Amino acid sequence: MVSLAVAPEKLGVSAKTIRRRISxxxxxxYRVGRLIRVDLNELRKCLIVETPTMR
Incomplete structure (x- = not known):
């Protein structure tokens, strides 16, 4: 679980993208007090889009 400030750095996306996906x-x-945390593994699964290849 990481904050919304750290997650974009780790995944190479903007914080706005992550906030959009949450909304x-x-x-x-996950709200912890006033802070919002995200699971990096879950985020990677949701953000990675496989492109089909032509054969």
């Missing part, structure tokens, strides 16, 4: 329900945000 639309794609990613789950």
């Amino acid at each position: 639309n329900g794609t990613v789950r945000g």
Whole structure:
């Protein structure tokens, strides 16, 4: 579990992208007091999009 400040650095996306995904329900945000934390493993699964290859 990491903060919304650390997650974008680890994954190479913006904090706005992560906040958008939390608000639309794609990613789950966990509230700890006043802070929001995200699970990096869950975030990686949701953000990685496989592109089909032509054969």
